[in-house]
Amino acid sequence: MKKGLKLTDILVTIIIALLFGIIYKLWGPLYGVVSTFGLQIEQLIYGMWFIAAIVAYLIIRKPGVALLAEVAAAQGEFIFGGEWGVVTLVFGLGQGLAAELIFAAFRYKRSDMFIACLAGVASAFASIGIDYYYGYVADLAIWNLLIMFGARVIGAILISGIFAYLIVQALEKTGVTNLVRPASSEDYKALN
Amino acid sequence: MTTIASITNMRLKFPGVESLLFKDFSLSLNKGEKVLILGPSGSGKSTLLQVLTGLVPDAVEIPMKAEEKIIPESWGFLFQDPDTQFCMPYVDEEIAFVLENLQTPREQMESSIHYYLHQVGLTFDNIHTKIQTLSGGMKQRLAIASVLALEPEVLFLDEPTAMLDPKGTQSVWDTLKDIGKDKTVVIVEHKIEQIVDFVDRIILLNENGEIIADGSKRKIFDQYKHVLIEQGIWYPGVWDEYIQVNRKEFPISNKVNEKPNLHLAEFAGYREKSKKIDVKEADAYPGEWITVLGPNGAGKSTLLLGLMNLIKTKGSYYILDQNHRKIKNFSDYVSFVFQNPEFQFITNTVFDEVAYSIQLEDWSEEQVLTRVNQLLNLYQLEAHKQKHPYQLSMGQKRRLSFAAAIIKEQPILLLDEPTFGQDAKNTFAILEQLERLRLQGTTVIMVTHDLQIVNHFATKVWYISNGKLVEECSASNYTKNNQKQPAMS
Amino acid sequence: MQMDFSYKVTWLHKINPSLKFIIIIILFIHLLMIHNINFIINYMLGMTILYLFFTGHPWKRLLIISIPFILIFLTSSTSMIFFGKGEITWIKWGLVHITEESFFRGLHLGFRGIIFATLGIIFALTTRPVYLFYSLMQQLKLKPKYAYSFMAAVRLIPIMIEETQTLHYALKVRGVQNHKGFVGFYKKLKSYSIPMLSQSIRKAYRIAIAMEAKRFSDTVNRTYYYQLGFSKFDMIFMFYFVIMILVSYYAAINHPYFSILDVRDNG
Ligand SMILES: Nc1ncnc2c1ncn2[C@@H]1O[C@H](COP(=O)(O)OP(=O)(O)OP(=O)(O)O)[C@@H](O)[C@H]1O
Numbered sequence: 001m002k003k004g005l006k007l008t009d010i011l012v013t014i015i016i017a018l019l020f021g022i023i024y025k026l027w028g029p030l031y032g033v034v035s036t037f038g039l040q041i042e043q044l045i046y047g048m049w050f051i052a053a054i055v056a057y058l059i060i061r062k063p064g065v066a067l068l069a070e071v072a073a074a075q076g077e078f079i080f081g082g083e084w085g086v087v088t089l090v091f092g093l094g095q096g097l098a099a100e101l102i103f104a105a106f107r108y109k110r111s112d113m114f115i116a117c118l119a120g121v122a123s124a125f126a127s128i129g130i131d132y133y134y135g136y137v138a139d140l141a142i143w144n145l146l147i148m149f150g151a152r153v154i155g156a157i158l159i160s161g162i163f164a165y166l167i168v169q170a171l172e173k174t175g176v177t178n179l180v181r182p183a184s185s186e187d188y189k190a191l192n
Numbered sequence: 193m194t195t196i197a198s199i200t201n202m203r204l205k206f207p208g209v210e211s212l213l214f215k216d217f218s219l220s221l222n223k224g225e226k227v228l229i230l231g232p233s234g235s236g237k238s239t240l241l242q243v244l245t246g247l248v249p250d251a252v253e254i255p256m257k258a259e260e261k262i263i264p265e266s267w268g269f270l271f272q273d274p275d276t277q278f279c280m281p282y283v284d285e286e287i288a289f290v291l292e293n294l295q296t297p298r299e300q301m302e303s304s305i306h307y308y309l310h311q312v313g314l315t316f317d318n319i320h321t322k323i324q325t326l327s328g329g330m331k332q333r334l335a336i337a338s339v340l341a342l343e344p345e346v347l348f349l350d351e352p353t354a355m356l357d358p359k360g361t362q363s364v365w366d367t368l369k370d371i372g373k374d375k376t377v378v379i380v381e382h383k384i385e386q387i388v389d390f391v392d393r394i395i396l397l398n399e400n401g402e403i404i405a406d407g408s409k410r411k412i413f414d415q416y417k418h419v420l421i422e423q424g425i426w427y428p429g430v431w432d433e434y435i436q437v438n439r440k441e442f443p444i445s446n447k448v449n450e451k452p453n454l455h456l457a458e459f460a461g462y463r464e465k466s467k468k469i470d471v472k473e474a475d476a477y478p479g480e481w482i483t484v485l486g487p488n489g490a491g492k493s494t495l496l497l498g499l500m501n502l503i504k505t506k507g508s509y510y511i512l513d514q515n516h517r518k519i520k521n522f523s524d525y526v527s528f529v530f531q532n533p534e535f536q537f538i539t540n541t542v543f544d545e546v547a548y549s550i551q552l553e554d555w556s557e558e559q560v561l562t563r564v565n566q567l568l569n570l571y572q573l574e575a576h577k578q579k580h581p582y583q584l585s586m587g588q589k590r591r592l593s594f595a596a597a598i599i600k601e602q603p604i605l606l607l608d609e610p611t612f613g614q615d616a617k618n619t620f621a622i623l624e625q626l627e628r629l630r631l632q633g634t635t636v637i638m639v640t641h642d643l644q645i646v647n648h649f650a651t652k653v654w655y656i657s658n659g660k661l662v663e664e665c666s667a668s669n670y671t672k673n674n675q676k677q678p679a680m681s
Numbered sequence: 682m683q684m685d686f687s688y689k690v691t692w693l694h695k696i697n698p699s700l701k702f703i704i705i706i707i708l709f710i711h712l713l714m715i716h717n718i719n720f721i722i723n724y725m726l727g728m729t730i731l732y733l734f735f736t737g738h739p740w741k742r743l744l745i746i747s748i749p750f751i752l753i754f755l756t757s758s759t760s761m762i763f764f765g766k767g768e769i770t771w772i773k774w775g776l777v778h779i780t781e782e783s784f785f786r787g788l789h790l791g792f793r794g795i796i797f798a799t800l801g802i803i804f805a806l807t808t809r810p811v812y813l814f815y816s817l818m819q820q821l822k823l824k825p826k827y828a829y830s831f832m833a834a835v836r837l838i839p840i841m842i843e844e845t846q847t848l849h850y851a852l853k854v855r856g857v858q859n860h861k862g863f864v865g866f867y868k869k870l871k872s873y874s875i876p877m878l879s880q881s882i883r884k885a886y887r888i889a890i891a892m893e894a895k896r897f898s899d900t901v902n903r904t905y906y907y908q909l910g911f912s913k914f915d916m917i918f919m920f921y922f923v924i925m926i927l928v929s930y931y932a933a934i935n936h937p938y939f940s941i942l943d944v945r946d947n948g
């Protein structure tokens with residue numbers, strides 16, 4: 001295979017990312033409304049912010065796509081005037097990298113629900129890591145901190161793992177994924 | 193003669209589709225030729241153009257192989273859909289994108305942009321104009337301008353006038369003929385009246401993607417007419433022959449003291465708070481076939497959307513004597529075919545798409561199966577019934593949306609340019625179907641740019657201009673009054 | 682998104698986008714190192730001036746955009762205020778335990794959140810995406826492949842939003858029935874999101890093909906229609922922050938609002 005991503009791969013990844021960028025942007029106020037109580041329930045919906053990387057990877061299945069998608073989605077959220085400003089980019093980079101590492105660890109061979117959940121959890125850990133430096137989270141009461149981590153991981157599994165996987169499954173039925181995935185060798189064999 | 197593009201023994205197949213689209217296909221084009229590729233809808237014309245330019249398989253990965261192929265050194269491609277060929281938001285930036293690709297020095301760019309815009313007859317007060325504010329015809333010209341900026345040796349044109357009114361079509365073709373004079377030009381088009389005098393070679397494809405004839409224009413029209421008829425392809429004079437063979441008479445609606453299916457008074461439709469269509473008073477009776485005519489952007493689609501109760505409307509609108517605001521399920525009375533077939537499919541296979549509305553009713557499984565298969569057969573879609581609607585060719589998509597719309601046989605049928613991009617056979621199949629429905633009492637309201645349909649099928653004309661219904665007359669009167677003007681064909 | 686609205690071009694619009702971007706990142710890092718709540722309050726005022734007076738957008742729009750700021754403030758501060766660690770208890774009520782330390786730490790986080798938001802929105806309101814990506818290619822050597830993909834995708838977004846309308850029409854025309862409750866919500870979500878995604882991918886794919894048909898390639902020596910350089914406005918921008926930071930710091934030391942100097946637990 002040729003090295004790097006083709007223009008079609010990049011453009012498709014970025015459009016997916018930007019669509020999720022809009023959702024990320026809208027997710028901000030929603031997250032805000034849910035979280036005014038301080039009880040960390042909002043963490044359950046935090047997983048939405050990991051979804052771009054995973055959906056894009058499950059569609060295109062090439063190296064680099066997950067990272068690109070998450071960074072582009074964060075960039076999108078940023079240029080659409082997202083509430084967290086450049087912070088978003090730092091999170092995007094960390095979360096995208098984490099998901100990418102998971103896919104790389106399986107040599108970009110797997111694209112099932114399990115791997116999607118795993119990538120989601122990895123992104124959740126990355127985001128928690130960044131929060132550690134950024135959000136004074138260590139200064140929270142321990143029980144509160146544990147709820148926060150737990151809820152974020154569960155949300156990641158539900159939204160960026162299972163839900164992302166279901167979206168892509170539904171997309172496969174529309175035949176659109178055929179456009180961006182390499183054709184199978186059977187198809188080439190049929191030419192002879 | 194030098195060969196400028198050729199392909200030998202090409203085989204191509206779409207991923208996941210059983211059969212090959214092309215099998216041992218060979219073709220060679222000479223420098224300076226004006227070639228027209230004709231073939232029924234779905235025969236592979238659009239795909240072929242992409243192969244000849246190397247877009248397949250370089251940019252689009254479709255499994256294919258060929259013993260030998262020559263790709264022209266510089267070529268330009270005009271696609272059907274104007275919206276998906278631009279990558280920048282403003283007119284100047286779009287042409288600049290091409291100039292940047294060719295590494296034109298920055299200082300020359302502005303004058304080049306003006307030059308190419310001038311060549312296609314586009315003038316702006318400020319070239320920094322948003323592409324989204326242009327009409328379809330202007331967009332298509334801009335696309336031509338950016339193709340010209342490539343200074344291509346070969347022009348590939350895939351139905352470049354889709355979605356344009358007769359005037360826009362005429363002027364785009366005039367532009368293309370003018371700039372294509374000393375280039376090699378390859379055209380795919382169904383409606384060929386305006387270009388037959390321009391081309392000198394015609395290649396005929398059949399529904400299996402095989403070349404069945406290849407030669408000079410004269411030879412094809414003289415010797416292969418039976419093939420054209422058999423394959424259902426447009427050629428000059430199809431309509432006359434159709435009228436003769438079918439001994440078609442001028443349609444008359446048989447309305448006697450009947451109540452209108454649809455009544456409008458002081459009716460207005462809004463787009464983003466501004467009034468885009470205005471109708472003083474109009475009626476549509478059972479058994480009438482109304483064609484809605486008017487230039488691009490006049491408000492024809494807006495009228496239909498208003499009639500379908502999809503946009504904000506004011507005034508009174510009665511369907512079968514019921515106030516439209518009181519009707520709960522509009523889709524029980526009115527059916528609709530969108531102008532753009534994309535984005536209206538709501539299921540995952542061609543079969544389900546057609547079956548959808550009758551599956552909501554209580555038809556038995558068997559009844560559904562028979563009815564759907566009958567329609568698929570009629571519109572040559574049976575081979576594709578397991579495909580996703582989006583995987584069809586342009587013409588196939590339109591036929592599919594048509595079939596899905598008529599299956600339930602609602603009393604009112606609204607259609608927005610359903611015969612565009614269709615080969616002759618399918619156009620007549622659609623028109624005949626509509627005529628059958630009309631004779632059963634359906635009211636057909638159809639937007640079209642094709643005056644032949646007005647002449648031979650419609651009973652009435654609504655002419656829209658500048659957001660107003662300005663003329664309502666019988667089709668025969670309209671035809672008489674407009675015969676002097678050289679319209680289409 | 683500012684491209685859909687009219688606005689007055691101010692000096693903030695004329696700053697080199699890459700530079701603007703880098704400065705914002707530097708400010709971000711700097712902000713992370715500030716733990717003095719007085720300093721951060723002054724900092725926030727300095728930012729608000731830029732936002733209110735120099736973005737060139739009308740007042741009403743600026744006000745509407747800033748509504749979520751309140752939300753940001755709340756999200757960034759509440760859990761810290763209610764559940765943070767601390768010694769000097771103010772209120773204890775069930776799980777809620779507000780201490781002086783946690784209260785100020787929460788406030789600090791809230792203000793910081795607002796500053797990030799303001800900076801981000803100033804950037805969004807005063808930077809045309811097209812210029813940003815040209816500048817990223819020219820000053821920061823972003824590969825054209827990525828830059829043009831971004832620009833094309835940004836152009837597609839409003840088109841896609843318009844198409845949701847068509848999709849909405851299509852569902853109505855075909856008599857799709859609405860279900861109630863969670864199932865209905867899920868069905869609705871699916872019937873919009875899947876076609877949207879699939880259509881966008883198709884469109885992006887076609888645009889990519891059209892771009893290649895226009896001989897786009899990823900070479901380094903392409904010429905540019907827009908050449909983005911530097912100007913005196915870049916200097917003004919940098920000076921603004923230098924002066925603002927110095928003044929804020931000076932004021933925070935000499936005229937503090939609160940006696941707390943470091944909001945960290947162990948500080
Ligand atoms: N992505 C795809 N996957 C599977 N089949 C496809 C795909 N795209 C096109 N086809 C099929 O390939 C055939 C040729 O399509 P093509 O678009 O080249 O036809 P065409 O001759 O241009 O037709 P039209 O005149 O209707 O535009 C059609 O039968 C179509 O259904």
Ligand SMILES: Nc1ncnc2c1ncn2[C@@H]1O[C@H](COP(=O)(O)OP(=O)(O)OP(=O)(O)O)[C@@H](O)[C@H]1O
Nearest residue numbers: 328357463464468487488489490491492493494495
């Ligand atoms: N979604 C929209 N929002 C706002 N204005 C619109 C929208 N769609 C169309 N218009 C405007 O409404 C007017 C009528 O458009 P309409 O699509 O009804 O024209 P039409 O007669 O169908 O043209 P065509 O022959 O190109 O299909 C035009 O001025 C157009 O710019």
Ligand SMILES: [Mg+2]
Nearest residue numbers: 237238585586
């Ligand atoms: Mg075609």
Ligand SMILES: [Mg+2]
Nearest residue numbers: 492493494531
């Ligand atoms: Mg229209």
